[in-house]
Amino acid sequence: MIALISDIHGNYTALKEVLKEIDLMGIDTVYCLGDVVGYYSQVNECCEELRKRGIVSVMGNHDWYIAARSFCPRSQSVNDCLAYQRTVISEQNLQWLRSFPVFMTVGDLSMVHGGWTNPVDEYLDPSEEYFARVEGKYFASGHVHRQFATQYGDKVYCNPGSVGQPRDDDPKAAFATFDGENFFLHRVEYDIIPVGELMEEAGFSGYYYGCLRTGSKKMQW
Template structure:
């Protein structure tokens, strides 16, 4: 973790340190069998069981970084295994990685968003910026609701515009698919409020979503490959496990609200925080990207974030301004916890 100064507010903040501080990615030690992750938290109903290959779903544990972020926002511990996340051992994972087949890379121009969190003003600003890019498709990595004051509007807008959308943990808790007691107090209060105002059409849209998907040579997860709902990919161990548990050239994750660009070439892992304006070549190494958050950024930059994928060429990270004070005013009017409103100005 690095302590830096928010250039917008001069506030010291903590962000994930780059996985490699040098230009050349450094080799990392593979997790040993002794340190194999514990089982994860997601419990699937029969209707939510995935048809994806079993080897994609690894047992999980909270890394120290994920623990810190989760403790401050959503959850702070791992819980019992569910049917959605399958247990695996290191040997099986290594065999799957060795045997994986890399398919043709992305063939369309795609805009990627994540973690809207009921912030309609941020979503509108991002979609306006995306419209000027004229992408072929729009993908959303989940968490349309929670924290913010306009969950119904955000669900309707994403339903109307997105070609693919995942379910996030905040979406699932308002549907009753996760226990609200597994959320921190402010997040739980926001979830209860969202449950009380969620319209039937928004609920129906969220009910049809899954926390992982596959599209056009890309694996997509709200959290990670081994725990699609809960795990934060914020350190090199979590990144290594997700990249080695998947088979595609490109992996997209959300959930952490921190934009990331990570590459794996052989056994060497490199990359880290991807600020606005960062571009990443898509040729060569396999990559894991996080577009950052539309509605509640946590990297010290309060602007809304999105990612643009150019087919077989590059990924570009973008940030856009939006009227934060309007969202804050609506949150206070709705009676949502004050810390959730205050953090928007800080980008935390």
Template sequence: MTRIAIMSDVHGNFEALKEVLADMDRQSVDAAYCLGDMIGYGPQPQECVDLLRGRGVECSMGNHEQGLINIHYLRGFNQPAADMLRRTREMISEETYEWLTSRPKSIVAHGCRFVHGLPPDSITEYLWKYRDEMAGIFARYAEDVCFVGHTHDLGRYTSLRGKVARHALPEGETVLEDGVRHLVNIGAVGQPRDGNNRAKYGVLDLGSRILTMRFVPYDIKKTADLIIAHGFHRGFADRLW
């Protein structure tokens, strides 16, 4: 049976990504997807991109990748985040820049949709802004299961005969019931904001439809120290804890 890994928001956190990929190897997955924001906030963007590409992870575009190419959009970032993206551009190769800025806005595979912000293909909209309009969101795309990132948080919505319900997404196993549509906010590898500082990703068994959320510890201090050593905004380091 096919097992796929889903991650998002690596944000240049090489230590977190290494541990997630090592854990992923132990789960015997057949394919892996990253829902954008490979860069930004973190101190090792080039290393993260090299690792994702080397491992064959399929990646869609996030708003931080878009910020590299759209100066008008970049102006909407808060100043520390915008400054960090400008520094990030200096830290990555031209070839990496071209790869990052050519990522698709969404990916459809295995009967699932993968998108950074909001289906069908928004890389900038936040899911939480549409909590009272979720029936309309489900109507925008055809797949039974959609994974999103962007908020750095965890959660799940279901839709059955037009009735939408909201659910928590805890560590461990969650059955994505057949005959029900699911919209899953998969959390963040590089800068979680769900109250737990471990790196988050999910493994979906397509046969049993069991989604297993993996909470992976990593060397936070090493990443935080590197952020500060590079002279980046200290808030990016503090937020990891």
């Protein structure tokens, strides 16, 4: 059994609760589907927790923005957060982000952040037709912050949802597990108040973290 996490986005409070649940399940192997950074203030803590545990991550679009000194073409609010994170991220964590692969394969499981047309920044619209063009049987990606697992013909796809910023109308942090044949979806409650307090200390208003209360999308992607 392995665990799949994704879209942590600097939300260390949520990450700690998810990893605590994974530990209680006795799962030693965890993979991250990208976007360790972005949005929230504890980017170093999130990077260091994954580094300490040896959790391998694929490259997410927010990871790329920081690693490549780039920016988001879709959202000023995203760029506001990125500008702050560039001032606080450590050089060690920056170099770690730059080491991320754009895809991983573990056994029969293929993993990317976005999709198999654009691994880093595709907003995947999964279908039987889509996966008929992709080699493999089991697939997992993040990016859209919505948790689900569905079979498309003889292919099985899972989005584990977002640890740090759910957008499927459920504010609980999300992750998935995979036993080699089946995906299982999990949610974990956590306290969002410390996240908001740290964002306020960093100079951000409730606009930037208010969506955490409802698990709905209030900021642009």
